[in-house]
Amino acid sequence: MPVPKNFSSPVRMTAKERALSQIQRWIIDGTLQPGEKLIDAELAESLAVSRTPIREAFQLLEVQGLVSMYPGKETRVSNIQKSDIFHLYPTLASLHALAAEYTANNILPEQIEKLRELNIQFKKAIESGQPYQAMELDEQFHNLIIEISENPYIASFSESLQIHIRRFKYVFLKQPIKETLNSVNEHESIITALENKDVQRVSELMKQNVIRPMHELTKLLKEKENNE
Structure with missing residues (x-):
């Protein structure tokens, strides 16, 4: 899962808000492609946060319809037609x-x-x-x-x-x-x-x-x- 290393991080946000904002942006602009598997450990490292806010962000992104979560298995970027x-x-x-x-x-x-x-x-x-x-x-x-x-x-x-x-x-x-x-x-x-x-x-x-x-x-x- 290729994740950009150089990007501007929003300031004055909680770890969850920062994770949500950046992952959402990557999904919208196609950096994270439809159907792509999201690995929480890689995203946590890239965003310099723990895995907990990443998982919390996944839950909010699922509500928005941007990811599909399969508990105990994997999380993927939702497909669009x-x-x-x-x-x-x-x-x-x-x-x-x-x-x-x-x-x-x-x-x-x-x-x-x-x-x-x-x-x-x-x-x-x-x-x-x-x-x-x-x-x-x-x-x-x-x-x-x-x-x-x-x-x-x-x-x-x-x-x-x-x-x-x-x-x-x-x-x-x-x-x-x-x-x-x-x-x-x-x-x-x-x-x-x-x-x-x-x-x-x-x-x-x-x-x-x-x-x-x-x-x-x-x-x-x-x-x-x-x-x-």
């Missing part, structure tokens, strides 16, 4: 649309401005060819709307789905989907609908914005298969 895309995106779109509906009723002017600022940064990242930064800013935009909705269940389920979607992009494409200015324009329309407290309109726009990458990802995967 290309067909999962058609389950992940529609579910995420429904959650984000619901969050937008809640947010439309209680969003404040300063929060509108924060969304605008994030979208400006998002546009700059796209235009300057920084796909990873663009992906992060896009997530920040959506996460702020979820935060304003003040629904912890939406936040929890959305975070879990985002983890799997991000992993899907890295494992199958080795990079995030290249965002386009279409998404910037959709964000602007979402902001306007929120400002106007148009619940139905913002719900429709949000679903469209979240679902569109599913079609782009499907197209990219087909092109990748044809070139292999």
